[in-house]
Amino acid sequence: MKIGIQDALLPGKNLREKFEIAKSIGFKGIEVWGRPFLEDEEIIKEYKKVSKDTGINISSICAGYRNFLLEPEPENRRKSREDIKRLLEIGKELGAIGLILVPIFGPPKITDLTPYKNAYELEKELLLSQLPEIVEKAEETECCILLEPLNRYETHFLNRLEQAVEYCEKINSKYLKIMADFFHMNIEEANIYESIKKANKWISHIHLADSNRILPGMGHTDFKSGFKALKEIGYQNYMILECGIPEPKVENLKKSLNFMEDILEKI
Numbered sequence: 611m612k613i614g615i616q617d618a619l620l621p622g623k624n625l626r627e628k629f630e631i632a633k634s635i636g637f638k639g640i641e642v643w644g645r646p647f648l649e650d651e652e653i654i655k656e657y658k659k660v661s662k663d664t665g666i667n668i669s670s671i672c673a674g675y676r677n678f679l680l681e682p683e684p685e686n687r688r689k690s691r692e693d694i695k696r697l698l699e700i701g702k703e704l705g706a707i708g709l710i711l712v713p714i715f716g717p718p719k720i721t722d723l724t725p726y727k728n729a730y731e732l733e734k735e736l737l738l739s740q741l742p743e744i745v746e747k748a749e750e751t752e753c754c755i756l757l758e759p760l761n762r763y764e765t766h767f768l769n770r771l772e773q774a775v776e777y778c779e780k781i782n783s784k785y786l787k788i789m790a791d792f793f794h795m796n797i798e799e800a801n802i803y804e805s806i807k808k809a810n811k812w813i814s815h816i817h818l819a820d821s822n823r824i825l826p827g828m829g830h831t832d833f834k835s836g837f838k839a840l841k842e843i844g845y846q847n848y849m850i851l852e853c854g855i856p857e858p859k860v861e862n863l864k865k866s867l868n869f870m871e872d873i874l875e876k877i
């Protein structure tokens with residue numbers, strides 16, 4: 611398992627300094643936010659160069675597309691799909707394993723058509739109807755779509771791993787996977803160990819944060835059982851920090867990395 615961090619969280623005056631700091635702490639990958647790459651293609655070259663020079667891989671792209679796949683307006687959904695497909699191409703160029711996809715934040719936006727179908731039923735079908743188009747691009751670019759379940763305060767739609775697995779099983783592609791975020795799992799999963807074991811081969815990416823969404827080791831999440839489950843399913847991909855970092859940042863990042871590496875060594 612390779613532990614990394616999102617670039618926006620890193621201290622450092624510029625991109626190169628951020629990557630160098632990440633390397634000096636011992637991180638193995640950096641996750642980037644997608645939007646800037648859509649707005650300025652030059653950024654792709656800059657990230658590629660800094661990644662090559664420092665030897666730190668770009669692990670993944672975290673969202674950044676316009677709108678959401680479950681918006682009511684067809685044109686907004688189309689723009690979302692276009693951006694997702696472009697980000698998959700950019701992901702391939704950057705060497706990222708995938709693009710994180712949240713189908714919708716907040717409550718449903720489409721009309722509830724009860725008694726024909728309620729909003730959730732319609733959303734499920736709407737997502738399934740759009741996945742083949744973007745999964746085709748994921749297969750072509752060999753850059754995965756990573757469905758991310760979020761806690762109930764951020765979305766009503768995908769909250770638990772098993773809900774995301776449903777789409778993976780239906781589409782059944784090597785390039786439609788899920789990502790498990792310890793912060794959200796700590797709120798929504800009855801048992802993180804069991805949920806990871808059940809989602810098994812579909813898990814291709816991880817976000818790390820403790821119960822209070824600061825660095826692992828600074829809250830009360832049981833990382834031991836979660837990491838044990840990941841080890842047992844043979845997980846070898848990235849685990850990326852997505853959390854607050856109290857000052858002094860570099861010192862606390864080192865402490866947290868030691869805390870996680872220590873667990874990984876002992877399980």
Ligand code: LER
Pocket residue numbers: 672673710712758760764791817852
């Ligand atoms: C939002 O809470 C989150 O976990 C992000 O990874 C969503 O893209």
Ligand code: MN
Pocket residue numbers: 758791817852
């Ligand atoms: Mn996350």
